Amino acid sequence: MSEDKSSIATKRLNQVSAHLSPQKLPPDYADVRSQISTLRKIAATPDINRRGYIRQKQSGKLWVRERLEELLDHDSFQEIGSLSGTVTWEKTGPMREKPVSFVPSNNVQGMGKLRGRRVLLTADDFSLRSGHADGATAGKTIYLEKLALALKLPVVKLVDGSSGGGSVTTIRKAGWSYLPYVSMYKHVVDQLNQGIPNLGAVVGPAIGLGAARVVSCHFSVMAADVGSLFNAGPEVVKGATFEEGLDFQSLGGPLIHCANGTIDNLAANEAECYEQIRTVLGFLPNCGREAPPVVASDDPEGREDEALRQVIPRRQTRMYNPRTIITSVVDHYSWFEIGALWGRTAIGGLARLGGRPIGVVSLNCEVNGGALDAAGSQKLTRLLKLCDVMNLPVLQFIDVPGYAIGTAAERTATMRWGVELAKAYYSTTMPMFNVITRRAYGVAGGIMLGARDPVMQVAWPSGQWGSLPLEGGIEVAHRHELREAEKAGRKAELYQELDEEYRRLMNPVRTANAFGIEEIIDPKDTRKRAVSLILFQVILKEGGGCYPTENANVYILMMVYTPGLAIIDSPQPYTPLGGDSLQVAIDISGNGRLTSSPSDSTKFHDITVFLTSNELSNNFTISNGTEPNSKAYVGPVLEINPSATVQHVNWNWPECLVGDGDGGSGSARGSYNISIHQSFKWNGTDYYTIFDLPVNVTNSISKSDDRVDCKLLENDLLKPAEIAASNDTLPGQPWVDAGAKRDSDNSGSSSSDDGGETNGADHVRGTIKQWGLFAMVVGGMLMV
Secondary structure: OOOOHHHHHHHHHHHHHHHHOOOOOOOOOHHHHHHHHHHHHHHHOOOOOOHHHHHHHHOOOOOHHHHHHHHOOOOOOEEOOOOOEEEEEEEEEOOEEEEEEEEEOOEEEEEEEEOOEEEEEEEEOOOOHHHOOOOOHHHHHHHHHHHHHHHOOOEEEEEEEOOOOOOHHHHHHHOOOOOOOOOOHHHHHHHHHHOOOEEEEEEEEEEOHHHHHHHOOOEEEEEOOOOEEEOOOHHHHHHHHOOOOOOHHHHHOHHHHOOOOOOOEEEOOHHHHHHHHHHHHOOOOOOOOOOOOOOOOOOOOOOOOHHHHHOOOOOOOOOOOHHHHHHHHOOOOOOEEOOOOOOOOEEEEEEEEOOEEEEEEEEOOOOHHHOEOHHHHHHHHHHHHHHHHOOOOEEEEEEEOOEOOOHHHHHOOHHHHHHHHHHHHHHOOOOEEEEEEEEEEHHHHHHHHHOOOOOOEEEOOOOEEEOOOHHHHHHHHOHHHHHHHHHOOOHHHHHHHHHHHHHHHOOHHHHHHOOOOOOEOOHHHHHHHHHHHHOOOOOEEOOEEOOOOOOOOEEEOOEEEOOOOOEEEEOOOOOEEOOOEEEEEEEOOOOOOOOOOOOOOOEEEEEEEEEEEOOOOEEEEEEOOOOOOOOOOEOOHHHOOOOOOEEEEEEEOOHHHOEOOOOOOOOOOEEEEEEEEEEEEEOOEEEEEEEEEEEEEOOOEOOOOOOOOHHHOEOOOOOHHHHHOOOOOOOOOOOOOOOOOOHHHOOOOEEOOOOOEEOOOEEEEEEOOOOOOOOEEEOOEEEO
16 A cells, blocks of 8 residues: 555655754764774784784794884885774664774785885785685785786785685685685786796795795795795695694705705795895896896906916816806806705806896706706706796806716606706797806707807806717717727727827817807906896897886897987997907988988987097097098098998007907907997987997907007096986987987977976986897897
């Protein structure tokens, strides 16, 4: 029966009256803000009477929020999901309630900073349900993994428990059982493949899903005093395998998992775990589409170490410490070893050269003679993949007699894992530079040496190589002759004759004569060679790889785009130079995009060129923009051939550069920069830039009557700090940046970011060392 009109009217009047009546709820939402404050205070305050917290402290572990304070920069943590958890509410009025108890989610997540660098962080709270799943952990975990993908930020994972893994009590609470999907793992794999650093620390028992999360990381470390890791705990193991008397340490402590490769590194305690995480992050970019972070280095790039000449014993059976070589060549105090306790036939880690991060690979002759075993192959495979996805060039010190042999090697599937290593070498694309310090034999040696084409490598005078080492190889190749000699009683004599003959023929200089090895160097020069040949072979890969930093000079189709209008066609960076003269080809047409009208708002004013070396304290004039009185230097570059789009600078080498090689102590020969000074107008604004193209004056330069005294060409050498003090920043590379316009499109002025116009002369100094490289695919070929 329908209501009468009077009843309906009364109800509507009451509704309007209630709506218009003064509300008892505070207009500033103080009640809600109070609830938020109460819950956050509870979450941030440990319940010292809770059984889980007491157990946490008795185990010698930090509470989860103490860990955040220990790891992150002071006052940098911004929590995400701070109110997630289980709340008991008490009704205090018709529309009011207050929280009377709160059990926070047992996984704390958020954003913070490590040494000023923003990261995402997830940390288990083992004091609450031992880190097992609760109502909020799964959703929070998935959200953070997605957030890392969206923001391209590194993720740090502090694992103490199951990281939200399952428990049988979940079935009881829900009233039904569930299929154990791991929904977050797809996002983790996406992060790993995109080169978003995942760094994990085991700071308690890592169980099930928690174990999987930390083992998935690019780098993992375990605290020796509190860490352990296992698929299931001792009680579950007892019921399944009948193994009794196990505790966390004997089941999966650091002596197990830091020695079998499950966890990369061992740390003495939590504080050292966090320090290792900070260190590793310092080598890595935020994602694989960025270049790794560069730091200032006070270790000279041309530093020599004569002690390296005596590291390799003349007696081939004697061992040496390979880490001595590594620490000598890389920047001082930059070496960080990964996996030192497992796969010990190989050595791997991260370091810096000239302030730039690199990966380092070495064999370890002190273990199994350096023969690469299954575990060593696994360790190197993991490192190569890390370097590839993080855009780290690899420096290799090669002394390998081949893959390990014998029954132990066969039982551990040495060739299977050796082939997996080969796949990693040939499927990765990061730059690689080889230093053959001693042996390079067999399949292992061939794989390590031949994975790049063309190969970039040098050898030491101690180098020896071939299909098989002589020890054993002579017996195989000359079995019949030796057997016959044994009958005649002269087997030992024949063996010695063969050994001496082969050792004479295996002189590495003979290999260099046939160009079987590209170069044999003095070991003291290894750092110099490594710096010049590895740091700047940076390749841009489709979908990932090393991207240039802002205002980078760019290599496209073998051309060097400077921070200015000039494009250098030749020489290429780090080219060994010599011959009768220095020849530099400079494109002044912007690759056909620059007009030549004097009224144009983008045009050259002047180009001057110098040959400089901070290391040798030399600054020679190649062209200073004036006409020379003699053949001492070249006339104005822009007037060499006024009708040409490419100006060819041809400069006779001066007397002090005559010679061959680097010339040694007291010589003017060695590493130089072709310093291009440009004065020009771009989009109506005047600029003056200085760009240094590194080259090596090491090829032969003969004497000639045309050579002038170097003193006639000398100029004061500007210090980098003096130039940097007056430098501003060019808004971009005119011919490459998306914002570059043809001259006909220019309006005569350029707008700054804030809408104002920029005028006046700006100064830029660019060096290859500071700037990244581009590559592009043309006609199916990768051009660098």
